[in-house]
Amino acid sequence: MRIYFDYNATTPLAPDVIEAVIEATRSQFGNASSVHHFGQRAKAALDDARSAVAALIHGDPSEIVYTSGGTESDNFAIRGAAEALEPSGRRHLIASTIEHEAVLNTFKALARRGWHTSLVPVDQTGIVDPERLRELVTKDTALVSIMHANNEIGTIQPIAQLSAIAHQQGAVMHTDAVQSVGKIPVDVRALGVDLLSLSAHKFNGPKGAAALWIKRGTRLQPMMTGGKHERSRRAGTENVPALAGMGVAARLAASKLEIEAGRLRALRDRLEDGIVRAVPGAAINGARDLRVPNTSNISFDRVEAESLLIALDLEGIAVSTGSACSSGTLEPSHVLRAMGFSSHRTQNSLRFSLGLFSTEQEVDRVIAVVPGLVEKLRNLTRTPKVQKSAVS
Ligand SMILES: Cc1ncc(COP(=O)(O)O)c(C=O)c1O
DSSP: OOEEOBTTTOOOOOHHHHHHHHHHHHHOOSOTTOSSHHHHHHHHHHHHHHHHHHHHTTOOGGGEEEESOHHHHHHHHHHHHHHHHGGGTOOEEEEETTOOHHHHHHHHHHHHTTOEEEEEOBOTTSOBOHHHHHHHOOTTEEEEEOOSBOTTTOBBOOHHHHHHHHHHTTOEEEEEOTTTBTTBOOOHHHHTOSEEEEEGGGTTSOTTOEEEEEOTTOOOOOSSOSSOHHHHTSOSOOOHHHHHHHHHHHHHHHHHHHHHHHHHHHHHHHHHHHHHHHSTTEEEOSOSSSBOTTEEEEEETTOOHHHHHHHHHHTTEEOEESOEEETTEEEOOHHHHHTTOOHHHHHTEEEEEOOTTOOHHHHHHHHHHHHHHHHHHHHHHSOOOOOOOSOO
16 A cells, blocks of 8 residues: 655645546647637636636735746746836845755845845744734835745745735735645735746646736736737747646535545544654654644654655655755755744654645655654664773
8 A cells, every 4th residue: 555645745636637637638739819710729728727816825816827837837926926016116125044955046036136135033832923924025126926825834824914915005915825725724915925836746736837916006027028918918829738637626626625624633633642642752843733634744853864764665655854965965945944843843743734635644644654764763773882892
């Protein structure tokens, strides 16, 4: 039995989504910009999906712009707002320290081009204190970008409060909601944001299908120049099958949102309780309550998370670390570091993320397997006792 507990990395497609993608590939192959029958069928598929995506976040379909992924949506929001506001003289951008690389590296790129950037910290539980944001926002701030839910620890930020603070100084508010849309109710009006990123492959839709919600009236410079697709906001022929799949995934998520959230919370809590009870030195990272229901980040004292990840994979269990392995060096999670954790704890942490096909049996299997593996790895790394010589 193989167990997939890495839904925050990506999710398997729901069966209805697979059907929709196949059907659109077969019969909605036209270019949605073409005026003939084939084009109009493709356009109808895009419109239908747009309504479903808009409904999932309580936006208007005309405010949805399709993109190729959460990464593109984040880039479009940040670069587009920065460029649109440049003539106003606002040259300051704010994000949080725990953003996804799609945001942090876009900030770094803009900083190299002369933008002034600030990062608002999080507390030990991984939450931004609105007062810390208030200290940073000024009349020079063009954009504030703070994620809704964090991908590594699942914590949910007080976006409505943060938006109000950004708006008091006239800044545009963006939230990367890639890890919250489809997991918890998301209402763009209640959040008070101007821009919101979402991505289909995090809620059982296809990869390469995503959207940026742009509140009507928000000034944004298009990043892609070309034809007049997406009301001239994002040029390029739309990927109809993937976007049709996103529409079906959005409807599915909306229809199951509350039931799934409750089911996953129960499974996640069972997993956490089981592991913490059975493994000495195991601790949950991040706020307990202000979290998406599917995510658990656990540190295991005196165990290298990478070794545990590999040992679990050999047992058929897929999880992940917050670490990015780049060019042979292990980088400790920037999220856990930003929470003030020691380098040991950041390197001892594993993320378990559950989803649509996760079951109680799977949870129980993981609870049964983890303690033994942790014990084994601890014994392997224990420094050998110096043997006393028999002859003195
Ligand atoms: C919070 C967050 N933002 C953005 C992204 C990027 O989305 P995509 O993989 O669709 O480019 C991810 C994906 O891991 C994410 O978790």
